[in-house]
Amino acid sequence: MNGFGRLVLAGVPIGRVGDASPRLRQALESADVIAAEDTRKLRRLATDLEVEIRAKLVSYYDANEAERAAELLVALKEGATVLVVTDAGMPGVSDPGYRLTRLAVEAGVHVTALPGPSAVTTALAVSGLPSDRFCFEGFPPRRPGDRARRLEGLAAEERTMVFFEAPHRLAATLEAMAEAFGAERQAAVCRELTKTYEEVRRGSLAELADWAAGGVKGEITVVVAGHVPATPGEADLDELAAEVARLAEAGTPRKEAVAEVARAAGVSRRALYNAVHR
Numbered sequence: 001m002n003g004f005g006r007l008v009l010a011g012v013p014i015g016r017v018g019d020a021s022p023r024l025r026q027a028l029e030s031a032d033v034i035a036a037e038d039t040r041k042l043r044r045l046a047t048d049l050e051v052e053i054r055a056k057l058v059s060y061y062d063a064n065e066a067e068r069a070a071e072l073l074v075a076l077k078e079g080a081t082v083l084v085v086t087d088a089g090m091p092g093v094s095d096p097g098y099r100l101t102r103l104a105v106e107a108g109v110h111v112t113a114l115p116g117p118s119a120v121t122t123a124l125a126v127s128g129l130p131s132d133r134f135c136f137e138g139f140p141p142r143r144p145g146d147r148a149r150r151l152e153g154l155a156a157e158e159r160t161m162v163f164f165e166a167p168h169r170l171a172a173t174l175e176a177m178a179e180a181f182g183a184e185r186q187a188a189v190c191r192e193l194t195k196t197y198e199e200v201r202r203g204s205l206a207e208l209a210d211w212a213a214g215g216v217k218g219e220i221t222v223v224v225a226g227h228v229p230a231t232p233g234e235a236d237l238d239e240l241a242a243e244v245a246r247l248a249e250a251g252t253p254r255k256e257a258v259a260e261v262a263r264a265a266g267v268s269r270r271a272l273y274n275a276v277h278r
Contacts, residue, residue: 005080007104011116014088015194017048023114025051031083033075035060038087060096069100076109089118094138120162123221126200127188134160151180156263158226167216174209186225192218229268237275244276
Protein backbone atom coordinates (compact mmCIF):
# COMPACT_ATOMS: atom_id res chain seq x y z
CA MET A 1 0.00 0.00 0.00
CA ASN A 2 1.30 3.48 -0.82
CA GLY A 3 -0.50 5.26 2.02
CA PHE A 4 -2.35 7.52 -0.40
CA GLY A 5 -5.94 8.60 0.17
CA ARG A 6 -8.91 8.11 -2.10
CA LEU A 7 -10.55 10.25 -4.77
CA VAL A 8 -14.34 9.91 -4.88
CA LEU A 9 -16.34 11.35 -7.80
CA ALA A 10 -19.94 11.72 -6.66
CA GLY A 11 -23.03 12.16 -8.77
CA VAL A 12 -25.50 14.63 -7.25
CA PRO A 13 -29.17 15.23 -8.13
CA ILE A 14 -29.88 17.06 -11.40
CA GLY A 15 -33.11 18.40 -9.95
CA ARG A 16 -34.93 16.69 -7.11
CA VAL A 17 -33.06 16.29 -3.83
CA GLY A 18 -34.88 13.00 -3.29
CA ASP A 19 -32.72 11.45 -6.01
CA ALA A 20 -29.66 11.64 -3.73
CA SER A 21 -28.40 8.22 -2.71
CA PRO A 22 -27.67 7.07 0.86
CA ARG A 23 -24.04 6.63 -0.22
CA LEU A 24 -23.86 10.31 -1.19
CA ARG A 25 -25.07 11.29 2.27
CA GLN A 26 -22.46 9.05 3.86
CA ALA A 27 -19.70 10.41 1.64
CA LEU A 28 -20.59 14.01 2.47
CA GLU A 29 -20.40 13.21 6.17
CA SER A 30 -17.16 11.22 6.07
CA ALA A 31 -14.92 12.96 3.51
CA ASP A 32 -11.80 14.80 4.66
CA VAL A 33 -11.97 17.32 1.80
CA ILE A 34 -14.93 18.22 -0.41
CA ALA A 35 -14.17 19.97 -3.71
CA ALA A 36 -17.40 21.59 -4.93
CA GLU A 37 -18.13 23.47 -8.15
CA ASP A 38 -20.24 25.90 -6.09
CA THR A 39 -19.75 25.72 -2.33
CA ARG A 40 -23.01 27.60 -1.64
CA LYS A 41 -25.05 25.08 -3.62
CA LEU A 42 -23.24 22.24 -1.88
CA ARG A 43 -24.14 23.68 1.53
CA ARG A 44 -27.78 23.98 0.46
CA LEU A 45 -27.75 20.37 -0.69
CA ALA A 46 -26.25 19.26 2.63
CA THR A 47 -28.93 21.21 4.52
CA ASP A 48 -31.71 19.63 2.42
CA LEU A 49 -30.22 16.20 3.08
CA GLU A 50 -29.83 16.99 6.80
CA VAL A 51 -26.13 16.23 6.56
CA GLU A 52 -23.51 17.96 8.69
CA ILE A 53 -20.35 18.71 6.72
CA ARG A 54 -17.19 18.35 8.79
CA ALA A 55 -14.79 18.23 5.86
CA LYS A 56 -12.62 21.02 4.57
CA LEU A 57 -14.72 22.61 1.84
CA VAL A 58 -12.98 24.13 -1.21
CA SER A 59 -14.21 25.55 -4.50
CA TYR A 60 -13.36 23.62 -7.65
CA TYR A 61 -14.65 25.16 -10.88
CA ASP A 62 -13.53 25.83 -14.45
CA ALA A 63 -11.44 28.90 -13.74
CA ASN A 64 -9.40 27.39 -10.89
CA GLU A 65 -9.52 23.71 -11.89
CA ALA A 66 -5.89 23.33 -12.95
CA GLU A 67 -4.47 25.07 -9.86
CA ARG A 68 -6.88 23.42 -7.43
CA ALA A 69 -6.29 19.96 -8.90
CA ALA A 70 -2.59 20.19 -7.99
CA GLU A 71 -3.50 21.20 -4.42
CA LEU A 72 -6.01 18.37 -4.06
CA LEU A 73 -3.46 15.86 -5.35
CA VAL A 74 -1.18 16.86 -2.47
CA ALA A 75 -4.01 16.12 -0.01
CA LEU A 76 -4.63 12.76 -1.65
CA LYS A 77 -0.96 11.83 -1.38
CA GLU A 78 -1.10 12.74 2.31
CA GLY A 79 -3.88 10.20 2.85
CA ALA A 80 -7.03 12.32 2.61
CA THR A 81 -10.34 11.16 1.17
CA VAL A 82 -11.29 13.83 -1.36
CA LEU A 83 -14.89 14.02 -2.54
CA VAL A 84 -15.60 15.89 -5.79
CA VAL A 85 -19.12 17.15 -6.52
CA THR A 86 -20.49 19.49 -9.18
CA ASP A 87 -23.70 21.54 -9.27
CA ALA A 88 -25.59 18.63 -10.86
CA GLY A 89 -24.82 15.25 -12.39
CA MET A 90 -21.42 13.58 -12.56
CA PRO A 91 -18.05 15.32 -12.24
CA GLY A 92 -16.08 15.26 -15.49
CA VAL A 93 -19.17 15.22 -17.73
CA SER A 94 -19.03 18.81 -19.04
CA ASP A 95 -18.13 19.75 -15.45
CA PRO A 96 -14.85 19.95 -13.51
CA GLY A 97 -13.30 16.62 -12.52
CA TYR A 98 -11.28 15.28 -15.42
CA ARG A 99 -7.99 17.02 -14.63
CA LEU A 100 -7.89 15.87 -11.02
CA THR A 101 -8.89 12.35 -12.01
CA ARG A 102 -6.10 12.24 -14.60
CA LEU A 103 -3.51 13.45 -12.06
CA ALA A 104 -4.72 10.97 -9.45
CA VAL A 105 -4.59 8.04 -11.87
CA GLU A 106 -1.08 8.97 -12.99
CA ALA A 107 0.06 9.24 -9.35
CA GLY A 108 -1.36 5.85 -8.41
CA VAL A 109 -4.15 7.22 -6.20
CA HIS A 110 -7.27 5.04 -5.91
CA VAL A 111 -10.17 6.62 -7.82
CA THR A 112 -13.78 5.55 -7.39
CA ALA A 113 -17.23 6.94 -8.11
CA LEU A 114 -20.63 7.13 -6.46
CA PRO A 115 -23.12 6.66 -9.32
CA GLY A 116 -25.83 9.25 -9.53
CA PRO A 117 -28.26 11.05 -11.81
CA SER A 118 -27.07 12.23 -15.22
CA ALA A 119 -28.88 14.57 -17.59
CA VAL A 120 -27.22 12.73 -20.49
CA THR A 121 -28.73 9.31 -19.88
CA THR A 122 -31.98 10.70 -18.45
CA ALA A 123 -32.63 12.75 -21.60
CA LEU A 124 -31.67 9.82 -23.81
CA ALA A 125 -34.11 7.55 -22.00
CA VAL A 126 -37.11 9.89 -22.33
CA SER A 127 -36.34 11.15 -25.84
CA GLY A 128 -37.98 8.25 -27.63
CA LEU A 129 -34.97 8.05 -29.96
CA PRO A 130 -32.72 4.98 -30.43
CA SER A 131 -30.62 4.45 -27.30
CA ASP A 132 -28.67 1.30 -28.14
CA ARG A 133 -25.76 3.41 -29.44
CA PHE A 134 -25.20 7.06 -28.58
CA CYS A 135 -22.50 9.69 -28.12
CA PHE A 136 -22.26 12.73 -25.87
CA GLU A 137 -21.10 15.92 -27.60
CA GLY A 138 -21.27 18.39 -24.70
CA PHE A 139 -21.92 22.08 -25.47
CA PRO A 140 -21.71 23.11 -29.14
CA PRO A 141 -19.30 26.00 -29.84
CA ARG A 142 -20.77 29.43 -29.12
CA ARG A 143 -19.54 31.17 -32.29
CA PRO A 144 -21.82 30.54 -35.31
CA GLY A 145 -18.96 29.59 -37.65
CA ASP A 146 -17.33 27.20 -35.18
CA ARG A 147 -20.72 25.71 -34.35
CA ALA A 148 -21.58 25.15 -38.01
CA ARG A 149 -18.26 23.40 -38.64
CA ARG A 150 -18.64 21.16 -35.58
CA LEU A 151 -22.17 20.14 -36.55
CA GLU A 152 -21.20 19.58 -40.19
CA GLY A 153 -18.56 17.14 -38.95
CA LEU A 154 -21.32 15.22 -37.17
CA ALA A 155 -23.74 15.12 -40.10
CA ALA A 156 -22.89 11.48 -40.92
CA GLU A 157 -22.80 10.32 -37.27
CA GLU A 158 -25.07 7.28 -37.08
CA ARG A 159 -25.37 7.17 -33.30
CA THR A 160 -27.96 9.18 -31.38
CA MET A 161 -26.27 12.40 -30.22
CA VAL A 162 -26.75 14.17 -26.88
CA PHE A 163 -25.86 17.84 -26.39
CA PHE A 164 -26.06 20.40 -23.61
CA GLU A 165 -27.04 23.96 -24.50
CA ALA A 166 -27.75 27.25 -22.76
CA PRO A 167 -31.39 28.35 -23.10
CA HIS A 168 -30.55 31.69 -24.76
CA ARG A 169 -28.58 29.88 -27.50
CA LEU A 170 -31.02 27.01 -28.03
CA ALA A 171 -32.95 28.46 -30.99
CA ALA A 172 -29.78 29.32 -32.91
CA THR A 173 -28.30 25.90 -32.22
CA LEU A 174 -31.44 24.07 -33.37
CA GLU A 175 -31.44 26.15 -36.56
CA ALA A 176 -27.79 25.26 -37.13
CA MET A 177 -28.57 21.58 -36.51
CA ALA A 178 -31.43 21.71 -39.02
CA GLU A 179 -29.01 23.20 -41.55
CA ALA A 180 -26.29 20.60 -40.90
CA PHE A 181 -28.41 17.48 -40.29
CA GLY A 182 -31.52 18.23 -42.32
CA ALA A 183 -34.71 19.98 -41.24
CA GLU A 184 -36.62 16.70 -40.85
CA ARG A 185 -34.06 14.98 -38.59
CA GLN A 186 -35.91 13.93 -35.41
CA ALA A 187 -34.85 15.29 -32.05
CA ALA A 188 -36.00 16.02 -28.51
CA VAL A 189 -35.40 19.04 -26.30
CA CYS A 190 -35.45 18.10 -22.61
CA ARG A 191 -35.91 21.02 -20.24
CA GLU A 192 -35.61 21.06 -16.43
CA LEU A 193 -35.30 17.28 -16.17
CA THR A 194 -36.69 15.84 -12.89
CA LYS A 195 -37.70 19.33 -11.74
CA THR A 196 -41.15 20.80 -11.17
CA TYR A 197 -41.45 22.25 -14.68
CA GLU A 198 -39.92 19.33 -16.56
CA GLU A 199 -40.77 19.42 -20.25
CA VAL A 200 -39.79 17.21 -23.20
CA ARG A 201 -40.49 18.50 -26.70
CA ARG A 202 -40.16 16.01 -29.54
CA GLY A 203 -40.27 16.62 -33.28
CA SER A 204 -38.18 17.55 -36.28
CA LEU A 205 -35.29 19.98 -35.87
CA ALA A 206 -37.21 22.55 -37.91
CA GLU A 207 -40.27 22.24 -35.66
CA LEU A 208 -38.18 22.48 -32.49
CA ALA A 209 -36.28 25.51 -33.82
CA ASP A 210 -39.59 27.30 -34.47
CA TRP A 211 -40.76 26.48 -30.94
CA ALA A 212 -37.51 27.62 -29.32
CA ALA A 213 -37.60 30.94 -31.19
CA GLY A 214 -40.26 32.06 -28.72
CA GLY A 215 -37.80 31.82 -25.82
CA VAL A 216 -36.93 28.96 -23.49
CA LYS A 217 -35.77 28.88 -19.88
CA GLY A 218 -34.08 26.31 -17.67
CA GLU A 219 -31.44 23.60 -17.98
CA ILE A 220 -31.46 22.19 -21.51
CA THR A 221 -30.40 18.83 -22.96
CA VAL A 222 -30.88 18.14 -26.68
CA VAL A 223 -31.08 14.63 -28.14
CA VAL A 224 -30.75 14.23 -31.92
CA ALA A 225 -31.31 11.08 -33.96
CA GLY A 226 -28.32 9.73 -35.82
CA HIS A 227 -27.88 9.71 -39.58
CA VAL A 228 -29.47 6.78 -41.40
CA PRO A 229 -27.25 5.89 -44.39
CA ALA A 230 -28.98 5.65 -47.75
CA THR A 231 -29.15 2.29 -49.48
CA PRO A 232 -28.03 3.17 -53.00
CA GLY A 233 -28.57 1.00 -56.04
CA GLU A 234 -25.67 -0.54 -57.93
CA ALA A 235 -25.77 2.19 -60.60
CA ASP A 236 -25.52 4.91 -57.93
CA LEU A 237 -22.57 3.15 -56.32
CA ASP A 238 -20.83 2.82 -59.68
CA GLU A 239 -21.17 6.57 -60.21
CA LEU A 240 -19.77 7.25 -56.73
CA ALA A 241 -16.94 4.77 -57.35
CA ALA A 242 -16.05 6.75 -60.46
CA GLU A 243 -15.85 9.89 -58.32
CA VAL A 244 -13.49 8.05 -55.95
CA ALA A 245 -11.35 7.14 -58.95
CA ARG A 246 -11.21 10.78 -60.06
CA LEU A 247 -10.09 11.89 -56.60
CA ALA A 248 -7.48 9.13 -56.45
CA GLU A 249 -6.08 10.15 -59.84
CA ALA A 250 -5.82 13.71 -58.53
CA GLY A 251 -3.65 12.51 -55.65
CA THR A 252 -6.08 11.78 -52.82
CA PRO A 253 -5.29 8.45 -51.07
CA ARG A 254 -8.00 5.97 -52.03
CA LYS A 255 -9.08 5.29 -48.44
CA GLU A 256 -9.55 9.01 -47.85
CA ALA A 257 -11.35 9.39 -51.17
CA VAL A 258 -13.81 6.62 -50.27
CA ALA A 259 -14.50 8.20 -46.88
CA GLU A 260 -14.97 11.68 -48.38
CA VAL A 261 -17.35 10.57 -51.14
CA ALA A 262 -19.33 8.29 -48.83
CA ARG A 263 -19.77 11.07 -46.28
CA ALA A 264 -20.88 13.58 -48.89
CA ALA A 265 -23.35 11.14 -50.48
CA GLY A 266 -24.60 9.77 -47.16
CA VAL A 267 -23.84 6.16 -48.09
CA SER A 268 -22.06 3.33 -46.33
CA ARG A 269 -18.28 3.44 -46.71
CA ARG A 270 -18.20 -0.36 -46.85
CA ALA A 271 -20.72 -0.49 -49.70
CA LEU A 272 -18.79 2.15 -51.63
CA TYR A 273 -15.46 0.42 -50.90
CA ASN A 274 -16.88 -2.82 -52.35
CA ALA A 275 -18.12 -0.94 -55.43
CA VAL A 276 -14.66 0.55 -55.95
CA HIS A 277 -13.10 -2.91 -55.89
CA ARG A 278 -15.71 -4.22 -58.35
